[in-house]
Amino acid sequence: MPSQRDWDAVKDLSRRITDPVQPFLTAETRALVQSTAHDVGIPPGETARALQNDESAAVLVKEIASRITAGSRRLSCVLVEVDRRRDAGDLDGARQLLNDVLAVEVVPHYQDIVHVYLKALDDEQ
Incomplete structure (x- = not known):
């Protein structure tokens, strides 16, 4: 890390x-x-x-x-929305947000965080 x-x-x-x-x-x-x-x-x-x-x-x-800076801001914003969607039961919407950010994120540490969130969503299904 x-x-x-x-x-x-x-x-x-x-x-x-x-x-x-x-x-x-x-x-x-x-x-x-x-x-x-x-x-x-x-x-x-x-x-x-x-x-x-x-x-x-x-x-x-x-x-x-x-x-x-850009990765941190991008990740912070998307994780708030991911949590909101997950709490509302929209796991597919939350997953799509994570996949969208993963498509543009270049910082390996931030990519790892997104993968952890994706795994957590998979575990909820």
């Missing part, structure tokens, strides 16, 4: 990146970016290419932060 502290750190780093990009790659930030890129489903080769310089690394950091 990804570390909430690392995800918060990369989102903070994303907010601190200036335009034009000032040098920010250190051994510590490089390790943070590598681990969080993996957490949000960015392939290792793409990560390695982006970490060649500060400008491309900044783009990668922004993408990581965006995936974390």
